[in-house]
Amino acid sequence: MNGKIEIEKTSQKFLGKMKKKTTIGLIQTKVSDSPIKNIENSVKKIKEAARKKAKIICLPELFLSPYFCQTENHSKFKLAEKIPGPITSLYCKLAKELSVVLMISLFEKKTSGFYHNTSIVINEIGKIISKYRKMHIPDDPGYYEKFYFSPGDLGFKSVKTKYGKIGSLVCWDQWFPEAARLTALKGAEILFYPTAIGWHPKEKRKFGNSQLEAWITMQRSHAIANGVFVAAINRTGLEKIKNKKIQFWGNSIIIDPNGNIIKQAKSNKEEIMICNIDLKKIETARQHWPFLRDRRIDYYKGLLKNPEDE
Numbered sequence: 001m002n003g004k005i006e007i008e009k010t011s012q013k014f015l016g017k018m019k020k021k022t023t024i025g026l027i028q029t030k031v032s033d034s035p036i037k038n039i040e041n042s043v044k045k046i047k048e049a050a051r052k053k054a055k056i057i058c059l060p061e062l063f064l065s066p067y068f069c070q071t072e073n074h075s076k077f078k079l080a081e082k083i084p085g086p087i088t089s090l091y092c093k094l095a096k097e098l099s100v101v102l103m104i105s106l107f108e109k110k111t112s113g114f115y116h117n118t119s120i121v122i123n124e125i126g127k128i129i130s131k132y133r134k135m136h137i138p139d140d141p142g143y144y145e146k147f148y149f150s151p152g153d154l155g156f157k158s159v160k161t162k163y164g165k166i167g168s169l170v171c172w173d174q175w176f177p178e179a180a181r182l183t184a185l186k187g188a189e190i191l192f193y194p195t196a197i198g199w200h201p202k203e204k205r206k207f208g209n210s211q212l213e214a215w216i217t218m219q220r221s222h223a224i225a226n227g228v229f230v231a232a233i234n235r236t237g238l239e240k241i242k243n244k245k246i247q248f249w250g251n252s253i254i255i256d257p258n259g260n261i262i263k264q265a266k267s268n269k270e271e272i273m274i275c276n277i278d279l280k281k282i283e284t285a286r287q288h289w290p291f292l293r294d295r296r297i298d299y300y301k302g303l304l305k306n307p308e309d310e
Contacts, residue, residue: 025054096126
């Protein structure tokens with residue numbers, strides 16, 4: 001009898017592994033000038049995503065304020081806060097209340113004079129279980145992030161949650177194949193990219209379509225090359241700071257390990273995107289496209305050099 005019970009337990013564990021599924025929720029938001037309104041909007045949408053059975057919920061990059069990096073302004077450093085702090089405490093309580101995993105992007109004050117663009121993972125019991133600091137920091141017209149953020153110093157991260165192994169990268173990181181590869185090699189099954197990306201209105205007519213398509217192509221390539229799911233969460237709406245404008249292009253997107261787009265938001269409105277994820281597809285994709293197996297890491301030392309270096 002004991003032997004039969006043991007077999008049944010083993011079978012149940014095996015079947016449990018085979019039925020590896022989860023549900024993610026991406027919250028594409030418009031951002032107002034009021035931090036209070038942004039918090040209220042995010043909390044309302046997180047609760048709605050949870051009601052729709054989302055278990056891992058992610059919001060866009062720096063969603064608590066307008067994208068202040070359009071200009072260089074020392075007064076904006078007052079937006080930063082310590083982690084943990086009052087804001088993280090609020091979302092930790094919410095995660096525990098809803099029994100969900102929350103991925104939150106924040107302007108972190110590490111210490112006096114050192115600031116980071118940081119993504120945290122809060123588990124279903126309200127505990128911060130991972131902190132990732134954006135590694136690649138842009139310095140382009142309208143995206144003056146080097147003025148505000150130090151490059152990340154915690155490396156690339158994968159964290160095991162009740163609902164799957166996840167890795168968080170942030171916006172500009174999503175253009176770098178090395179970041180996706182290293183996060184996947186650490187075990188992440190879903191790469192999340194909280195994002196704030198859009199068009200300069202004067203460029204949209206000429207370059208807008210090609211810029212958006214390039215962004216989508218890169219996300220699909222990360223999924224294919226690493227055999228993982230990719231979820232990119234953008235904000236939407238036109239944001240103005242002084243005489244600067246960015247039209248954030250929305251199009252939050254979820255991609256499977258074969259590079260198929262399985263869900264995509266519109267460009268110009270808020271959305272709560274719920275998607276059921278079958279994590280078994282990762283193993284299937286890697287069996288048929290064994291890119292990780294066939295890497296030649298013994299010949300990749302050149303990746304540690306810049307172009308023209310000897």
